[in-house]
Amino acid sequence: MSETSGTPGRRRPYRRALVAVLSTLGLAALAATTVTPTATAAAPPPPSGWTQVFVDDFNGAAGSGVNTANWQYATGKGYPGGPANWGTGEVETMTSSTSNVALDGSGNLRITPRRDAAGNWTSGRIETNRTDFQPPAGGKLRVEARIQMPNVTGAAARGYWPAFWMLGAPYRGNYWNWPGVGELDIMENVQGLNTVWATMHCGTSPGGPCNETTGIGGSTACPGATCQSGFHTYRMEWDRSTDVEEIRFYVDSTHFHTVRENQVDATTWANATDHGFFIILNVAMGGGFVDAFGGGPDAATVPGHPMVVDYVQVLSAGGSGTTPPPTGNRDAYSAIQAESHDGQSGTMTESTSDTGGGQNIGALANGDWALYRGVNFGSTPARQFYARVASGAGSGVSGLVEVRLDSRSSAPIGSFAIGNTGGWQSWRTVPANISSVTGTHDVYLTFTSGQPADFVNVNWFNFGR
Structure with a gap:
């Protein structure tokens, strides 16, 4: 990755970091388990003190597409005018086809990578239409999804890169201001490993205050069932109620990573957080993060294993307003x-x-x-x-x-x-x-x-x- 820079404030680096190798992990094959995904009837009701500001339970007829009042498809090999291969080196072509992105009729969304006879990969990437997700002043924002990662492990999983993440609103329509506008990776996984990574990207690239293209990241194993063999709830809580603003990451009830405002300079933090964000769900194939763990996809990779999403929900709590801020007047x-x-x-x-x-x-x-x-x-x-x-x-x-x-x-x-x-x-x-x-x-x-x-x-x- 390279950086294009000019005068201060005009940085336009490549988007979306290659998350670093946080520890040396082997690629020993994990036993694949056939599991029939199950969905809850609906997203759980907000806890006391929280208000729901967005939800999609992915209810609908089997084989239908997503609700375009909530989501838009990002298609091709990158944004128009943006870096090639989504800026990460991934190899698939994203489509809006229901063979790649579809409801299953049981309350789930399935994003399924597929490979054709010529070896070309397709997959799916959807983004919220809304770009205004941020905590109210002095309050909190919770963004969560109940997800089963693609249920494939070992050599058959080489190249798989599912993710649930967010980008700063100024990225939409620009595509060259990453990482300064902020990225919050709530769940990333590669190669069918029983690991969830969470990362904040910010500052300049390469290097800079946020150590790009690595970012400020942490990881953990999924509790109980592996990430691939069962559903888990992946959650971010962005907290502006504390003296030092912080962003916390969870899998189920396990808190495993926190990024705090005082870890970087005030300008970097403001540029990365003083705006709304939009939410992204996708399954990439190949790319820099995958390469850090052995590469792929290759001839051993088995296509057709979906990331299964039960719901996505955004909640807001406390503060001097709601999310999004009131409009009008x-x-x-x-x-x-x-x-x-x-x-x-x-x-x-x-x-x-x-x-x-x-x-x-x-x-x-x-x-x-x-x-x-x-x-x-x-x-x-x-x-x-x-x-x-x-x-x-x-x-x-x-x-x-x-x-x-x-x-x-x-x-x-x-x-x-x-x-x-x-x-x-x-x-x-x-x-x-x-x-x-x-x-x-x-x-x-x-x-x-x-x-x-x-x-x-x-x-x-x-x-x-």
């Missing part, structure tokens, strides 16, 4: 912090040196956007737009900051052009005239340029009459 005439968006594509979040501190959004280039729901303009028309912006763009690089209402396809109601301001943290407030606006609207900031380079950061914006 934004005052158009007060500063709207750019990082408080309700949706985005292509942005990253970083600490700002601007007056008042906090965060700004950056890495903004042609086609990127951010959404702010429920902005109230009142009954007296707004006619001005103000944005706090900075740019370290190269000579001749510039673009438009545009305001659109209610849809990204709406015509802009106003815009201004911006180029180099003296640096990515050299801030100025730029005004623009806009068409008269009253009432309450969803506001989109869109970024348009005639070239692909980043051209602006945004700290906050508001409107005037």
Whole structure:
């Protein structure tokens, strides 16, 4: 893996680490056991003090696909414009075919790797549509799934890499800002070993404060039945209620790994955690993590063993809000912090040196956007737009900051052009005239340029009459 870097805050390294060899493990064959997976009727009810903010029990007709109101398929050999082979060297092609991703009619999702007669592998990868999973301020977030790993061991398991994990929201639509935007691996496994790995990725790669491409990881054996022969519940608890923020990982009731805020510098932690995340379920074949334990897939690998998922559930507890933060009721005439968006594509979040501190959004280039729901303009028309912006763009690089209402396809109601301001943290407030606006609207900031380079950061914006 290599790193592309420029000025501070503009790092765009390859995504998704190759988790390091945490200990020397042999690949002795484990006896395969045929087990008929069973599902609970539903995800367990939230414990006292917790609120359910997302759940999918994967109930549905056998052979049907996932609920696309909750999930989207990631297909091919990588994201459009992103690194090849998902940035990890895995060899499969991800598909949306029900031969790879399907409900089984008994309350389970099955993600099944398959190999065709020519030796080509296919598999499945699904991601939540939502990208806003994070703890409320002063509260906790719990993300869990009940999963049976592919029930295959020994030589037949060579190349298998099932995972249940999360990526920072700024990654969606960018694909080159890993690991700075954060990755939380709740469950990873390779080669049919009776081991679950959990890891946080952050900072820069290679090396950096989070020891990339290894990350900050831990592992343990599955308690009771092996990871392959039975269901286990894999859980992450992200806790902002403690003096030092921490992220804890569990298998069933066994707590086996913790990452604490004070293990890295404040900027690294903020860049990795001060935003929402989305959830991913996939089974890769091959790749760097697999290579660390002997490689594969090869001629001995047996296709067709699914990762079986009973449910995925997200819970929130305590704090000063819920997950996600309440939307709507934004005052158009007060500063709207750019990082408080309700949706985005292509942005990253970083600490700002601007007056008042906090965060700004950056890495903004042609086609990127951010959404702010429920902005109230009142009954007296707004006619001005103000944005706090900075740019370290190269000579001749510039673009438009545009305001659109209610849809990204709406015509802009106003815009201004911006180029180099003296640096990515050299801030100025730029005004623009806009068409008269009253009432309450969803506001989109869109970024348009005639070239692909980043051209602006945004700290906050508001409107005037």
